[in-house]
Amino acid sequence: MPRQINLRQIEAFKALIESGTVSRGAEILSISQPAMSKLIAHLELDTGLKLFDRVKKRLAPTEHAIRLHNEIDRIFAGVRQVENAIDALRREEQGRLMIGVLPALAGSFIQRVIIDFLDKHPNVFCSIKTYSSHMVVERLVVRQLDVGLTNGRIDNPYVSFEPLMEDPLVCIMPLDHPLTSKKRVEPSDLDQLPFIGFDPDIYVSHLITKVLDTYKVQPNIILSATSAQPVCEFVAAGLGVSLVHPIMLDGMEHRVAVRPFDPDIMFHFQLARMADGRNARFAEALVDEIRRTASAISKRIVSDR
Structure with a gap:
């Protein structure tokens, strides 16, 4: 009659499956190869399952072994989550x-x-x-x-x-864009130009629209986004130009060209x-x-x- 398995057998089984050989599995557990083989043999005996085929002096996992390992891996992942939670609780105390x-x-x-x-x-x-x-x-x-x-x-x-x-918005453009020849970009430079905008309900979009409407300028808005990162990425990819706060360019300085915009749009x-x-x-x-x-x-x- 199958006996109750123990944690050491599970650890040996997991090490064998993931390392591929008895010798490497034994190294992971810091035990001898005979001890490793004994743990695997006892696991098969105690479960009543054939977990490995002996092929050319090596242990090849059976379908039962693969299914068992998947379940064990799921359980160990849960244990790691518990360990992470315990670590978080310790840190919360401090x-x-x-x-x-x-x-x-x-x-x-x-x-x-x-x-x-x-x-x-x-x-x-x-x-x-x-x-x-x-x-x-x-x-x-x-x-x-x-x-x-x-x-x-x-x-x-x-x-x-x-x-x-608190800084004025700057105009960003692809590195090879014609506007890079200018020291400052003005509203008229953006008229009918491919433009990457922010969604209308985003506050910075209201500021930009208000200034461009004042100058009767209508850029060709080819797409919009809710945050700065995709806006900057699309500009870097060459799809158009945009107006953004300088802080939004952190990490993007060498991927886009940056020019002051006149008049200042403070944000x-x-x-x-x-x-x-x-x-x-x-x-x-x-x-x-x-x-x-x-x-x-x-x-x-x-x-x-």
């Missing part, structure tokens, strides 16, 4: 920050901020959530977030806002948090890192215009 970021800043910008922050505060658990500006503020108010990054038109009496990265983001928010010490440290990173990127990109 500090936890919930950060809300609008899509425009959810790429390389927040990545730089968090990497530098964790380098100084390695035991803080950070969770990054990407939301619209309105949702960031809503979650700050109900204490689901500690710090938020929003666009410049959001307001709420319960939330403290600090202007961040800024906001740093948002509750005045009496939790995790005050770590939140303040994160805010300092956001300010520092934003200032460094803006100076670098704007100075290259």
